[in-house]
Amino acid sequence: QVQLVQSGAEVKKPGSSVKVSCQASGGSFTVTWVRQAPGQGLEWMGRIMPFADRTTYAQKFQGRVTITADKSTSTVYMEMSGLRFEDTAVYYCARDSGSGSYFFIDLWGPGTLVTVSS
Amino acid sequence: DIRMTQSPSSLSASVGDRVTITCRASQNIDTFLNWYQQKPGKAPNLLIYGAATLQSAVPSRFSGSGSGTDFTLTISSLQPEDFATYYCQQSFSTLITFGQGTRLAIK
Numbered sequence: 001q002v003q004l005v006q007s008g009a010e011v012k013k014p015g016s017s018v019k020v021s022c023q024a025s026g027g028s029f030t031v032t033w034v035r036q037a038p039g040q041g042l043e044w045m046g047r048i049m050p051f052a053d054r055t056t057y058a059q060k061f062q063g064r065v066t067i068t069a070d071k072s073t074s075t076v077y078m079e080m081s082g083l084r085f086e087d088t089a090v091y092y093c094a095r096d097s098g099s100g101s102y103f104f105i106d107l108w109g110p111g112t113l114v115t116v117s118s
Numbered sequence: 119d120i121r122m123t124q125s126p127s128s129l130s131a132s133v134g135d136r137v138t139i140t141c142r143a144s145q146n147i148d149t150f151l152n153w154y155q156q157k158p159g160k161a162p163n164l165l166i167y168g169a170a171t172l173q174s175a176v177p178s179r180f181s182g183s184g185s186g187t188d189f190t191l192t193i194s195s196l197q198p199e200d201f202a203t204y205y206c207q208q209s210f211s212t213l214i215t216f217g218q219g220t221r222l223a224i225k
Binding site: 100110 | 167
């Protein structure tokens with residue numbers, strides 16, 4: 001059974017960087033990152049196709065977020081630099097999947113809480 | 119980016135009620151519309167994709183409809199486990215976007 005295992009919670013200072021990992025068991029697939037600030041909605045950040053070494057980012061995060069993959073360990077990383085208080089959120093990795101011409105997110109990791117605090 | 123707007127932002131209903139949530143896209147997205155349910159402290163769960171196709175294992179009381187810019191999610195008879203937050207999401211663009219969510223609470 002495919003699972004996504006994420007790294008543990010982080011507490012970071014403003015201006016620092018954080019790197020969250022997501023290990024996928026059971027195959028290679030497109031991994032997407034979505035974050036959710038406390039009490040707020042879902043915000044798509046970007047995705048990586050490890051088999052194609054292709055990444056796509058939401059414009060808001062372009063230049064501040066880097067998504068990489070280590071194919072040897074089936075692990076995807078999301079690194080965010082220049083952290084601000086408003087980056088405090090739960091960061092989810094998830095599997096992009098599809099049926100016919102439709103694409104959707106059908107498997108989610110448990111989430112990693114990143115807290116930005118001075 | 120394609121903007122997704124849900125209404126209402128919150129609503130209260132009783133077990134057994136029929137509930138409809140709407141989602142409007144800022145441009146034509148054909149039927150590239152997905153719906154998710156999220157319970158507190160948990161990751162979202164896919165309910166419907168392609169505007170109307172029920173994901174495997176999702177109860178048949180959930181249904182979706184619409185195309186172009188206007189979409190609806192209907193729960194035909196609310197069950198206690200349905201009280202949650204619901205999000206629409208467009209997959210027309212590779213830069214996917216979510217609606218702001220609709221919180222469904224018990225009346």
